[in-house]
Amino acid sequence: MPDIIEPRVLKGFRDYLPEAEIERQALIDKLERVFRSFGFVPIDTPVLEYAEILLGKGGGETDKQVYRFKDQGERDVAMRFDLTVPFARFMAEHVDELYLPFRRYHMAKVWRGENTQRGRYREFMQCDFDIVGTDSAEADADIVLVMLNAIAALGIGPFTLRMNHRGLFNRFLATLGASEKTPAILRAVDKLDKIGKEEVGKLIEAEIGSDAALKVLDYIVAGKDFPSTLARLESLAGGPGTDSSRLREIHEAATESKAIGEGKPGKLVLDPSITRGLDYYTGVVFELYLDDLPEVGAVSGGGRYDELASLYTKRKLPGVGAAIGLDRLLAAAETLGKTEGRASYTDVIVLSVEEGWGPRYQGIAAALRGSGLSAEVFPEKKKMAQQFAYAEKKKIPFAVILGGDESARGVVTLRELSARENRDFGSIEEAAAFIRDRTGR
């Protein structure tokens, strides 16, 4: 046995060092504030559940990636691989203790034993928000508004929410007599970003012939202006319907609530090529892209579904929801240079100048905290250069210097660390006011 065990994490797992964790928590805080401001409530569910609950009838690609094992009681258990399945189980179990419509958010870790060669992590955060128990257009609008407001709150530049409605597309295909080919056509359209219009056209042509394929290709082009695009699609689909009126209402809600428009970073585009897979969504669907980084893909997406929890209850629970890709957003903020860049929350450090003055320094730090600042005491008398180096590593903007000399002069010295500038103050309160002024705290 070796003297020491090599400290390392599993492949696909990672530690969050302070700067990364502060960044992640800042992102979470911003999103949480938006969710809460829209009436969404938080819930939490266990990380471990019965495998049967998480995997249902199972057999899919996901199953192989799930961390599944027998616990001490020989129960077949698994770690959650998303937040949707646990939410479905949660609603089925608790709907009578709750109320409908129920709007919740959940930000938590999930685990998938993915192939790490594609840069995927096996442990990552998901962020879901849904409104369950109503089929109304207002709920759809709410989800769209939360997406627009949440991404705007992150301050990472302009973005576009691309929205579509499954029903509208279905009606259009019916006018072509192509209803039976809908799944194949949707699958083809879903590849538009990857393989391009021409190849998509070939795939559709193989299904419904070249004339109809051309019409589909014409249909799926997004126009710049929401109302005129909607009018065009509505007419191609055979006239007004609940699908098109719903899309119109969502656009109006975004306009009325000023989530889009003059001075706003977000745009709402009607994009008939958005399909979001085949099975789950039944109404509106949406995806959100950063204009400056389209290549990272959708940073948020979602839609309306008919049945959240049919695996666990006979009660019908229609809903609408979306997920936000925290890892993608963190990476995007990094790439765009829009990170917070903090290494700590400390506004000011009280340096250790004189041996045995610890309690006095703690008193000063407490006074600084009392004026609304974060303050720490450097916990041992070391060389000033070492204490400054520590402060620099934590990106602390200010240091209080109080030794025998300052004490004799009846002052405290405040050092602005980046500028290497010292200023004397007659009291801690005056120094604190200066820091607050400079840091905007």
Next chain:
Amino acid sequence: MPDIIEPRVLKGFRDYLPEAEIERQALIDKLERVFRSFGFVPIDTPVLEYAEILLGKGGGETDKQVYRFKDQGERDVAMRFDLTVPFARFMAEHVDELYLPFRRYHMAKVWRGENTQRGRYREFMQCDFDIVGTDSAEADADIVLVMLNAIAALGIGPFTLRMNHRGLFNRFLATLGASEKTPAILRAVDKLDKIGKEEVGKLIEAEIGSDAALKVLDYIVAGKDFPSTLARLESLAGGPGTDSSRLREIHEAATESKAIGEGKPGKLVLDPSITRGLDYYTGVVFELYLDDLPEVGAVSGGGRYDELASLYTKRKLPGVGAAIGLDRLLAAAETLGKTEGRASYTDVIVLSVEEGWGPRYQGIAAALRGSGLSAEVFPEKKKMAQQFAYAEKKKIPFAVILGGDESARGVVTLRELSARENRDFGSIEEAAAFIRDRTGR
């Protein structure tokens, strides 16, 4: 195969419904604010690690409780059962990327397959904070101050932090010529709360005889006044030493920083009977109890240790830290009637009065959010009674009522739901000001 799968969680696991989750997040927020204000930074580590890393040489009682299994790659992995071991591994791995002294907090879930009959949960939150890389008294003081400030911030009544120093007790035992019996005596003293003074006396007597045992029993009595108790223990231990001067300095720091004293809920008591187990701690040790609920046991505890990470590195990493028992504090707040009692964050709900006015209601909700309130739109036109019942379930204090009638009169009606009182306002902004005034937002 049945039609539906019964929705249920594993024994020892639980869902957090909104009220419980809001309570937990409020607790976490309050603690986090204190940690941050003292310069502590957050980190995160993976839930899954190599079993070898988490269990070390292993073989203890803990091992049997650990969720351990083979992953898809046949790696022997385990879910973390505390936050201390991952932190030790983290420091050993990253110390060169970080800085010392390093002060971190970590609040996260851990898993232990405990016997649930004792009311234990198998999934629970832990909250740890430590300062590593220094042996200084100021760091000890910092941990004590954080404990005092953190529990005070929760506003759940008076509490007492009981502190002791291992070295002082060791010196005292040496004066009795009982150094070799230290472990047995500590074990006996540790049982004081459980079996009482008399039984502890018998255990000690069996080790070192009745005269010496009486002296030990005399020694371990806590005095009410910190300085005089310290003076008595110091003298019994053979005079001043680094241990007693350190205890004195911590008490001074708490006094200087006004963490104790006039009007403060926390007291700092020197309690020579506090031992906190045998192996890990080597200096100061502390435990914190709620005065109104001593029976729940320590809600926080910790101490100084010589070596955080000797399993993973030859580098010496002394430190000091403590843990806060979130579940105990949540239960205590509940028992003491000091919970927040919120069911949502919503300040005001915009009711759905007229069909098709959704976008207009969204505009109103957006204006309310713009004035700093949390606002949601009830997403479908249902009977007023149903909408009121929903608001009541979420404990929403205010509702905006705007229908054709109000619109014709050029007003919005604001209903204070608990009082069932309606008031008309000329604008949303005036209504918002009224809500802010009433709710203190």
